[in-house]
Amino acid sequence: MDEFSKYRSPLVSRYASKEMSYNFSDRKKFTTWRKLWIYLAKAEKALGLPVTDAQVTEMESHAEDIDFAMAAVEESKLRHDVMAHVHTFAHCCPTAAPIIHLGATSCYVGDNTDLILLRDGFDILLPKLARVIDRLSNFAEKYAGLPTLGFTHYQPAQLTTVGKRACLWLQDLAMDMRNLKRAREDLRFRGVKGTTGTQASFLQLFQGDHDKVEDLDRMVTEMAGFKKAYMVTGQTYSRKVDIDSLSHLASMGATIHKICTDIRLLANLKEIEEPFEKEQIGSSAMAYKRNPMRCERCCSLARHLIALLADPLQTASVQWLERTLDDSANRRISLPESFLTADIILSTLQNITEGLVVYPKVIERHIRHELPFMATENIIMAMVKAGGNRQDCHEKIRVLSQQAANVVKQEGGDNDLLARVQADPYFAPILGHLDNILDPKTFIGRAPQQVARFLSEEVRPLLEPYKAEIDVKIELEL
Secondary structure, three states: OOHHHOOOOHHHHHHOOHHHHHHOOHHHHHHHHHHHHHHHHHHHHHOOOOOOHHHHHHHHHOOOOOOHHHHHHHHHHHOOHHHHHHHHHHHHOOOOHHHOOOOOOHHHHHHHHHHHHHHHHHHHHHHHHHHHHHHHHHHHHHOOOOEEEEEEOOEEEEEEEHHHHHHHHHHHHHHHHHHHHHHHHHOOEOOOOOOOOOOHHHHHHOOOOHHHHHHHHHHHHHHOOOOOEOOOOOOOOOOHHHHHHHHHHHHHHHHHHHHHHHHHHHHHOOOEEOOOOOOOOOOOOOOOOOOOHHHHHHHHHHHHHHHHOHHHHHHHHOOOOOOOHHHHHHHHHHHHHHHHHHHHHHHHHHHHHHOOEEOHHHHHHHHHHHHHHHOHHHHHHHHHHOOOOHHHHHHHHHHHHHHHHHHHHHOOOOOOHHHHHHHOHHHHHHHHHHHHHOOHHHHOOOHHHHHHHHHHHHHHHHHHHHHHHOOOOOOOOO
């Protein structure tokens, strides 16, 4: 059967990066198992167990050359994936065969490998998130002072700036960056704990020497690149660790869904667009369309990422006593898919933020349509300063505003409130100041200053650890 005659996950076949696809590949998984067996043998040898240099050398020489066909045959016979790979490894390491997996349980390789993959997955995601934040920071800085309509309830509201709105997105992404870093740093190694977490098999191997058992746990943990191991486990590490990792990915999914939804709404207004390739087709029927395909992809996959969080929540809740195996099949799907999906939407969002297009003239036209209504309070204040009565002015503005609103809503015309004010002799004392009163920049408050301070104090420092990787560009491929 060829590859096109069976289901392939589009997460890998269509979207995910090579590095994240490899991170959750069988080759990475099973070579990591072999490395863990090598770490165990080395540590056991160093602590006095009968493991020879020749056995360790033999294992190291075959760490990468996995016979997957043999392992599949073994698993079909044994119905046990770990023992299938123990036998496959032993076949090419006959000298080391007696000491492979010595004292260990399946979760020694299974759970420790999962923790390594989670750690390495975060290490792939964090620079990608940093690049998105960097691109969006540059965008916010560039448009820090460009006035635009704010929207509450998706109705026109007080003006903000294009850059300030981008800072709302950045603030959420910065929270995601801190959360992902914390989740990565909080990961510990399961270590060498035995079948139910008591280390009984290793205590027996070391003839009751508790110090050597603790040394073994510490040495293997350090060889695997972890600073700490969980002090207590059952057969597995607590499945709440999976909740902690995937909840932050799901939270980032919510952030990206909100950002891309905002861009889609603004694209409908023709104020901002995602990049659109020269030969890209928006619709098979409507040739003129420029659909926000990348943002729609992010929203679609972000929903999947959010939904995946239900898996570890339920899995952790139904783990009986020291362990049940009903976690296994679920985790084979939920852990890789969460990281693969997060990887895809970050890469896609980087591509979007590197090519966002802003249309200032369209934004200016929308402001002109709404600003006269928003400026009514300023007009009243100017009239009072010019000697007018606040209540009389308020009534004048109320009547003229309703007339202008009727033109907009009932007749489909433009907002002509300003023309009505200019034509009314009552407002003659301030006609010379109307341009200043209606300057959009007087309605944006401290938005430019907020952008500058936020980027300087909160965003740029987050990016410092990723300086060497910040300039990598993303080419989206199918």
